[in-house]
Amino acid sequence: MEFNKCSQCGAFFxxxxxxxxxxxxxxxxxxxxxxxxxxxxxxxxxxxxxxxxTGISSKDLNRYINENNKFSNLNNIINNTL
Ligand SMILES: [Zn+2]
Known part of the structure; x- marks a missing residue:
């Protein structure tokens, strides 16, 4: 059986x-x-x-925006923040 390590919490699954x-x-x-x-x-x-x-951490938001095309319209606010 193969296991992956969770990139968030480090648990194996x-x-x-x-x-x-x-x-x-x-x-x-x-x-x-x-x-x-x-x-x-x-x-x-x-x-x-x-x-x-939203109560979502900016770290998570960053990840969603980068990984999810449907949030591509949010790229601007990341640029504003940098
Ligand atoms: Zn996890």
Whole structure:
């Protein structure tokens, strides 16, 4: 049996992918939260603001924006932040 190491918490798991089932579930919830926010509000100017409004850490937001094409319109606020 092959094991993968979760890139988030370091736990070993037997599924495919970068995240263990635990972290994958947490990610799904946070991504849904982010999508919800974007549907109802305009995009804030900075990543900190978005993080504050959604309760998602800027580290996670960075990851979602980089990994998920549907958040490509958020690239601007990363650039604003840098
Ligand atoms: Zn994990």
């Amino acid at each position: 037997s599924n495919t992918g970068k995240l263990c089932p635990n972290c994958a579930t947490k990610d799904t919830v946070k991504i849904q939260k982010l999508e919800n926010y974007l549907e109802n509000y305009s995009i804030p100017e900075t990543l900190e603001e978005l993080s504050y409004s």
